[in-house]
Amino acid sequence: MAFINGITLLLIFQLLGEIAVRLSQLPVPGPVAGMLLLFIALLLRGRSGDSLERAANGLLGHLSLLFIPAGVGLMVHLHRVGEEWLPVTVAIAASTVLTLALSGLLLQWLLRRRDQRTAGDD
Protein backbone atom coordinates (compact mmCIF):
# COMPACT_ATOMS: atom_id res chain seq x y z
CA MET A 1 0.00 0.00 0.00
CA ALA A 2 2.93 2.31 0.70
CA PHE A 3 3.80 2.56 -3.01
CA ILE A 4 0.19 3.36 -3.96
CA ASN A 5 0.00 6.06 -1.28
CA GLY A 6 3.21 7.57 -2.56
CA ILE A 7 2.09 7.59 -6.20
CA THR A 8 -1.25 9.10 -5.19
CA LEU A 9 0.55 11.88 -3.35
CA LEU A 10 2.75 12.58 -6.40
CA LEU A 11 -0.30 12.75 -8.66
CA ILE A 12 -2.08 15.08 -6.22
CA PHE A 13 0.90 17.44 -6.30
CA GLN A 14 1.06 17.25 -10.08
CA LEU A 15 -2.61 18.20 -10.15
CA LEU A 16 -1.98 21.08 -7.72
CA GLY A 17 0.90 22.15 -9.97
CA GLU A 18 -1.35 22.15 -13.04
CA ILE A 19 -3.94 24.23 -11.17
CA ALA A 20 -1.30 26.67 -9.89
CA VAL A 21 0.09 27.14 -13.42
CA ARG A 22 -3.36 27.77 -14.92
CA LEU A 23 -4.23 30.27 -12.21
CA SER A 24 -0.92 32.15 -12.24
CA GLN A 25 -0.36 31.84 -16.02
CA LEU A 26 3.36 31.32 -15.40
CA PRO A 27 5.20 29.79 -18.37
CA VAL A 28 6.14 26.66 -16.38
CA PRO A 29 4.78 23.15 -16.95
CA GLY A 30 2.45 21.73 -14.27
CA PRO A 31 4.84 18.96 -13.13
CA VAL A 32 7.68 21.46 -12.50
CA ALA A 33 5.30 23.62 -10.43
CA GLY A 34 4.16 20.41 -8.67
CA MET A 35 7.78 19.60 -7.84
CA LEU A 36 8.27 23.04 -6.29
CA LEU A 37 5.00 22.73 -4.33
CA LEU A 38 5.93 19.26 -3.04
CA PHE A 39 9.36 20.59 -2.03
CA ILE A 40 7.69 23.40 -0.06
CA ALA A 41 5.26 20.92 1.52
CA LEU A 42 8.18 18.72 2.61
CA LEU A 43 9.92 21.76 4.10
CA LEU A 44 6.80 22.57 6.13
CA ARG A 45 6.22 18.96 7.17
CA GLY A 46 9.85 18.37 8.08
CA ARG A 47 10.19 14.82 6.70
CA SER A 48 9.49 12.93 3.47
CA GLY A 49 8.14 9.61 4.80
CA ASP A 50 8.42 6.02 3.65
CA SER A 51 5.61 5.83 1.08
CA LEU A 52 6.70 8.97 -0.77
CA GLU A 53 10.33 7.85 -0.77
CA ARG A 54 9.38 4.46 -2.16
CA ALA A 55 7.31 5.93 -4.98
CA ALA A 56 9.96 8.54 -5.78
CA ASN A 57 12.77 6.00 -5.82
CA GLY A 58 10.70 3.64 -7.98
CA LEU A 59 10.07 6.31 -10.60
CA LEU A 60 13.46 8.01 -10.52
CA GLY A 61 15.41 4.75 -10.50
CA HIS A 62 14.07 4.08 -13.99
CA LEU A 63 13.71 7.61 -15.30
CA SER A 64 15.41 6.56 -18.56
CA LEU A 65 12.44 4.33 -19.39
CA LEU A 66 10.08 7.28 -19.34
CA PHE A 67 11.98 9.15 -22.08
CA ILE A 68 11.88 6.28 -24.57
CA PRO A 69 8.45 7.01 -26.15
CA ALA A 70 9.47 10.62 -26.88
CA GLY A 71 12.85 9.41 -28.12
CA VAL A 72 11.26 7.08 -30.67
CA GLY A 73 9.39 10.17 -31.95
CA LEU A 74 12.71 11.33 -33.42
CA MET A 75 12.14 9.03 -36.39
CA VAL A 76 9.04 10.97 -37.39
CA HIS A 77 10.54 14.45 -37.24
CA LEU A 78 14.26 14.16 -37.86
CA HIS A 79 13.99 14.69 -41.63
CA ARG A 80 12.51 18.16 -41.01
CA VAL A 81 15.93 19.48 -40.08
CA GLY A 82 16.69 19.07 -43.79
CA GLU A 83 19.47 21.18 -45.22
CA GLU A 84 20.20 22.88 -41.94
CA TRP A 85 21.64 19.82 -40.27
CA LEU A 86 25.13 21.32 -40.03
CA PRO A 87 24.37 24.50 -38.00
CA VAL A 88 21.88 22.55 -35.88
CA THR A 89 24.23 19.67 -35.07
CA VAL A 90 27.24 21.87 -34.36
CA ALA A 91 25.20 24.28 -32.22
CA ILE A 92 23.69 21.48 -30.14
CA ALA A 93 26.94 19.57 -29.67
CA ALA A 94 29.17 22.56 -28.94
CA SER A 95 26.78 24.43 -26.64
CA THR A 96 26.04 21.24 -24.66
CA VAL A 97 29.74 20.45 -24.11
CA LEU A 98 30.46 24.09 -23.29
CA THR A 99 27.60 24.26 -20.76
CA LEU A 100 28.58 20.97 -19.10
CA ALA A 101 32.19 22.11 -18.84
CA LEU A 102 31.58 25.66 -17.68
CA SER A 103 28.85 24.95 -15.11
CA GLY A 104 30.63 21.88 -13.72
CA LEU A 105 33.94 23.72 -13.31
CA LEU A 106 32.36 26.93 -12.02
CA LEU A 107 30.20 25.25 -9.36
CA GLN A 108 33.02 22.99 -8.21
CA TRP A 109 35.37 25.98 -7.94
CA LEU A 110 32.81 28.10 -6.04
CA LEU A 111 32.07 25.24 -3.62
CA ARG A 112 35.74 24.54 -2.95
CA ARG A 113 36.54 28.21 -2.47
CA ARG A 114 33.71 28.54 0.04
CA ASP A 115 34.74 25.33 1.85
CA GLN A 116 38.30 26.63 2.17
CA ARG A 117 37.04 29.91 3.50
CA THR A 118 34.83 28.25 6.14
CA ALA A 119 37.73 25.97 7.06
CA GLY A 120 39.93 29.07 7.46
CA ASP A 121 37.43 30.65 9.85
CA ASP A 122 37.71 27.81 12.34
Add this chain to the structure above:
Amino acid sequence: MTDALPGELWLALSDTPLFGLTATLLAYTLAHRLALAGRGHPLLNPVVTAVALLMGLLWLTGIDYASYFEGARFIHFLLGPATVAMAVPLYQQLPRLRRMLGPLLLTLLAGVLVNVLSALLLARWLGGSEVMLRTLSPKSVTTPVAMGIAAEVGGIPSLTAVFVVVTGIFGAVVGQWVFRVLQVTDNAARGFAMGLAAHGIGTARAFQLNAVMGAFSGLALALAALLTAALLPAIVDVLVSP
Protein backbone atom coordinates in the same frame (compact mmCIF):
# COMPACT_ATOMS: atom_id res chain seq x y z
CA MET B 1 3.19 -1.61 -44.66
CA THR B 2 1.36 -3.62 -42.03
CA ASP B 3 -0.02 -5.63 -44.97
CA ALA B 4 3.40 -7.17 -45.34
CA LEU B 5 2.67 -9.23 -42.24
CA PRO B 6 -0.37 -11.40 -42.86
CA GLY B 7 -2.92 -12.45 -40.31
CA GLU B 8 -5.79 -10.72 -38.60
CA LEU B 9 -4.28 -11.63 -35.26
CA TRP B 10 -1.26 -9.42 -35.94
CA LEU B 11 -3.44 -6.55 -37.08
CA ALA B 12 -5.59 -6.82 -33.99
CA LEU B 13 -2.60 -6.96 -31.68
CA SER B 14 -0.69 -4.10 -33.27
CA ASP B 15 -3.81 -1.98 -32.92
CA THR B 16 -4.12 -2.27 -29.14
CA PRO B 17 -2.15 -0.20 -26.64
CA LEU B 18 -0.65 -3.50 -25.52
CA PHE B 19 1.87 -3.48 -28.37
CA GLY B 20 3.50 -0.11 -27.71
CA LEU B 21 3.54 -0.66 -23.97
CA THR B 22 5.03 -4.16 -24.07
CA ALA B 23 7.53 -3.29 -26.79
CA THR B 24 8.78 -0.26 -24.82
CA LEU B 25 9.20 -2.24 -21.61
CA LEU B 26 10.91 -5.11 -23.44
CA ALA B 27 13.27 -2.74 -25.26
CA TYR B 28 14.10 -1.00 -21.98
CA THR B 29 14.71 -4.33 -20.19
CA LEU B 30 17.14 -5.35 -22.91
CA ALA B 31 18.81 -1.93 -22.99
CA HIS B 32 19.12 -1.89 -19.21
CA ARG B 33 20.76 -5.34 -19.19
CA LEU B 34 23.14 -4.26 -21.91
CA ALA B 35 24.08 -1.15 -19.90
CA LEU B 36 24.74 -3.32 -16.84
CA ALA B 37 26.81 -5.77 -18.88
CA GLY B 38 28.85 -2.83 -20.22
CA ARG B 39 29.30 -1.53 -16.65
CA GLY B 40 27.39 1.65 -17.40
CA HIS B 41 29.49 2.74 -20.37
CA PRO B 42 27.99 6.08 -21.51
CA LEU B 43 27.51 4.88 -25.10
CA LEU B 44 25.30 2.06 -23.81
CA ASN B 45 22.86 4.64 -22.42
CA PRO B 46 19.54 2.75 -22.10
CA VAL B 47 17.58 5.57 -23.77
CA VAL B 48 19.82 5.36 -26.85
CA THR B 49 19.76 1.56 -27.10
CA ALA B 50 16.03 1.22 -26.45
CA VAL B 51 15.11 4.00 -28.90
CA ALA B 52 17.29 2.39 -31.57
CA LEU B 53 15.73 -1.03 -30.94
CA LEU B 54 12.19 0.35 -31.13
CA MET B 55 12.89 2.39 -34.27
CA GLY B 56 14.21 -0.80 -35.85
CA LEU B 57 11.14 -2.74 -34.73
CA LEU B 58 8.71 -0.13 -36.07
CA TRP B 59 10.60 0.06 -39.33
CA LEU B 60 10.56 -3.74 -39.72
CA THR B 61 6.89 -4.18 -38.83
CA GLY B 62 5.66 -1.07 -40.60
CA ILE B 63 3.76 0.08 -37.53
CA ASP B 64 3.61 3.87 -37.51
CA TYR B 65 4.65 6.05 -34.60
CA ALA B 66 1.08 7.10 -33.80
CA SER B 67 -0.09 3.50 -33.21
CA TYR B 68 3.06 2.78 -31.22
CA PHE B 69 2.46 5.84 -29.05
CA GLU B 70 -1.10 4.66 -28.37
CA GLY B 71 0.45 2.22 -25.88
CA ALA B 72 3.70 4.01 -25.07
CA ARG B 73 1.83 7.07 -23.82
CA PHE B 74 1.11 5.29 -20.54
CA ILE B 75 4.85 5.31 -19.91
CA HIS B 76 5.24 8.82 -21.31
CA PHE B 77 2.59 10.03 -18.86
CA LEU B 78 4.70 8.94 -15.89
CA LEU B 79 7.19 11.74 -16.73
CA GLY B 80 4.78 14.06 -14.90
CA PRO B 81 4.75 12.30 -11.50
CA ALA B 82 8.48 11.53 -11.93
CA THR B 83 9.21 15.25 -12.27
CA VAL B 84 7.17 15.93 -9.13
CA ALA B 85 9.07 13.11 -7.38
CA MET B 86 12.38 14.97 -7.89
CA ALA B 87 11.35 17.09 -4.89
CA VAL B 88 12.09 14.10 -2.62
CA PRO B 89 15.83 13.58 -3.30
CA LEU B 90 16.16 17.35 -3.35
CA TYR B 91 14.59 17.57 0.09
CA GLN B 92 17.02 14.92 1.32
CA GLN B 93 19.86 17.21 0.20
CA LEU B 94 18.40 20.13 2.14
CA PRO B 95 21.29 20.76 4.58
CA ARG B 96 23.77 20.92 1.67
CA LEU B 97 21.37 22.91 -0.43
CA ARG B 98 21.11 25.66 2.19
CA ARG B 99 24.87 26.11 2.32
CA MET B 100 25.21 26.11 -1.47
CA LEU B 101 22.52 28.58 -2.48
CA GLY B 102 24.80 31.40 -3.68
CA PRO B 103 27.11 29.24 -5.81
CA LEU B 104 24.10 27.37 -7.26
CA LEU B 105 22.31 30.54 -8.38
CA LEU B 106 25.47 32.02 -9.88
CA THR B 107 26.17 28.80 -11.81
CA LEU B 108 22.55 28.68 -12.95
CA LEU B 109 22.75 32.14 -14.46
CA ALA B 110 26.14 31.55 -16.10
CA GLY B 111 25.16 28.10 -17.39
CA VAL B 112 21.87 29.19 -18.96
CA LEU B 113 23.45 32.26 -20.60
CA VAL B 114 26.44 30.38 -22.03
CA ASN B 115 24.19 27.61 -23.28
CA VAL B 116 21.72 29.83 -25.11
CA LEU B 117 24.27 32.35 -26.42
CA SER B 118 26.75 29.76 -27.70
CA ALA B 119 24.02 27.76 -29.45
CA LEU B 120 22.46 30.81 -31.12
CA LEU B 121 25.73 32.44 -32.15
CA LEU B 122 27.18 29.21 -33.56
CA ALA B 123 24.04 28.33 -35.49
CA ARG B 124 23.85 31.86 -36.89
CA TRP B 125 27.52 31.86 -37.85
CA LEU B 126 27.05 28.55 -39.71
CA GLY B 127 24.16 29.96 -41.69
CA GLY B 128 21.14 28.71 -39.76
CA SER B 129 17.90 30.34 -40.86
CA GLU B 130 15.98 32.67 -38.60
CA VAL B 131 13.19 30.17 -37.93
CA MET B 132 15.73 27.47 -37.17
CA LEU B 133 17.49 29.71 -34.63
CA ARG B 134 14.20 30.46 -32.91
CA THR B 135 13.30 26.77 -32.93
CA LEU B 136 16.70 25.78 -31.57
CA SER B 137 16.92 28.39 -28.80
CA PRO B 138 15.06 26.53 -25.97
CA LYS B 139 16.65 23.12 -26.70
CA SER B 140 18.18 22.63 -23.24
CA VAL B 141 15.05 22.82 -21.12
CA THR B 142 12.58 20.07 -20.40
CA THR B 143 10.22 19.32 -23.31
CA PRO B 144 6.92 20.95 -22.22
CA VAL B 145 8.65 24.23 -21.25
CA ALA B 146 10.79 24.19 -24.40
CA MET B 147 7.73 23.79 -26.62
CA GLY B 148 5.97 26.64 -24.82
CA ILE B 149 8.99 28.93 -25.22
CA ALA B 150 9.40 27.94 -28.88
CA ALA B 151 5.83 29.03 -29.59
CA GLU B 152 6.46 32.30 -27.78
CA VAL B 153 9.68 33.20 -29.64
CA GLY B 154 8.37 32.19 -33.06
CA GLY B 155 9.96 28.76 -33.50
CA ILE B 156 8.36 25.45 -34.47
CA PRO B 157 7.41 23.69 -31.20
CA SER B 158 7.29 20.12 -32.53
CA LEU B 159 10.76 20.48 -34.05
CA THR B 160 12.00 22.03 -30.80
CA ALA B 161 10.85 18.85 -29.04
CA VAL B 162 13.15 16.87 -31.35
CA PHE B 163 16.12 19.13 -30.55
CA VAL B 164 15.37 18.77 -26.85
CA VAL B 165 15.57 14.97 -27.06
CA VAL B 166 18.75 15.07 -29.18
CA THR B 167 20.38 17.56 -26.77
CA GLY B 168 19.41 15.43 -23.76
CA ILE B 169 20.77 12.23 -25.24
CA PHE B 170 23.97 13.92 -26.40
CA GLY B 171 24.56 15.54 -23.00
CA ALA B 172 23.83 12.31 -21.13
CA VAL B 173 26.33 10.45 -23.31
CA VAL B 174 29.21 12.97 -23.27
CA GLY B 175 28.71 14.33 -19.73
CA GLN B 176 30.90 11.87 -17.87
CA TRP B 177 33.63 12.25 -20.45
CA VAL B 178 33.63 16.06 -20.12
CA PHE B 179 33.73 15.80 -16.32
CA ARG B 180 36.58 13.30 -16.41
CA VAL B 181 38.69 15.35 -18.82
CA LEU B 182 38.17 18.54 -16.79
CA GLN B 183 38.42 16.76 -13.45
CA VAL B 184 35.02 17.81 -12.19
CA THR B 185 34.72 15.29 -9.36
CA ASP B 186 32.15 16.92 -7.08
CA ASN B 187 28.83 15.08 -7.55
CA ALA B 188 26.72 18.15 -6.79
CA ALA B 189 28.61 20.12 -9.48
CA ARG B 190 28.39 17.22 -11.96
CA GLY B 191 24.67 16.80 -11.40
CA PHE B 192 23.88 20.50 -11.57
CA ALA B 193 25.81 20.85 -14.85
CA MET B 194 24.04 17.80 -16.27
CA GLY B 195 20.60 19.21 -15.44
CA LEU B 196 21.47 22.60 -16.98
CA ALA B 197 22.80 21.16 -20.23
CA ALA B 198 20.72 18.01 -20.72
CA HIS B 199 17.48 18.45 -18.70
CA GLY B 200 15.52 15.23 -17.94
CA ILE B 201 17.53 12.76 -20.01
CA GLY B 202 20.71 14.03 -18.38
CA THR B 203 18.95 13.75 -15.02
CA ALA B 204 18.01 10.13 -15.75
CA ARG B 205 21.70 9.45 -16.42
CA ALA B 206 22.67 11.32 -13.24
CA PHE B 207 20.31 9.24 -11.09
CA GLN B 208 21.89 6.10 -12.58
CA LEU B 209 25.33 7.21 -11.51
CA ASN B 210 24.74 8.69 -8.07
CA ALA B 211 21.82 9.85 -5.88
CA VAL B 212 23.40 13.23 -5.04
CA MET B 213 24.17 13.84 -8.71
CA GLY B 214 20.54 13.01 -9.55
CA ALA B 215 19.12 15.34 -6.91
CA PHE B 216 21.17 18.30 -8.12
CA SER B 217 20.43 17.53 -11.75
CA GLY B 218 16.70 17.60 -10.97
CA LEU B 219 17.14 20.94 -9.21
CA ALA B 220 19.04 22.39 -12.18
CA LEU B 221 16.36 21.13 -14.56
CA ALA B 222 13.62 22.97 -12.66
CA LEU B 223 15.61 26.20 -12.16
CA ALA B 224 16.83 26.27 -15.78
CA ALA B 225 13.25 25.88 -17.00
CA LEU B 226 12.15 28.88 -14.94
CA LEU B 227 15.10 31.11 -15.85
CA THR B 228 15.09 30.23 -19.56
CA ALA B 229 11.38 30.93 -19.80
CA ALA B 230 12.01 34.34 -18.26
CA LEU B 231 15.14 35.35 -20.24
CA LEU B 232 14.89 33.72 -23.64
CA PRO B 233 12.34 35.98 -25.37
CA ALA B 234 14.56 39.04 -24.74
CA ILE B 235 17.76 37.24 -25.83
CA VAL B 236 16.17 35.98 -29.03
CA ASP B 237 14.90 39.49 -29.78
CA VAL B 238 18.45 40.85 -29.61
CA LEU B 239 20.33 38.02 -31.33
CA VAL B 240 17.90 36.90 -34.00
CA SER B 241 16.87 39.69 -36.34
CA PRO B 242 13.84 39.07 -38.49
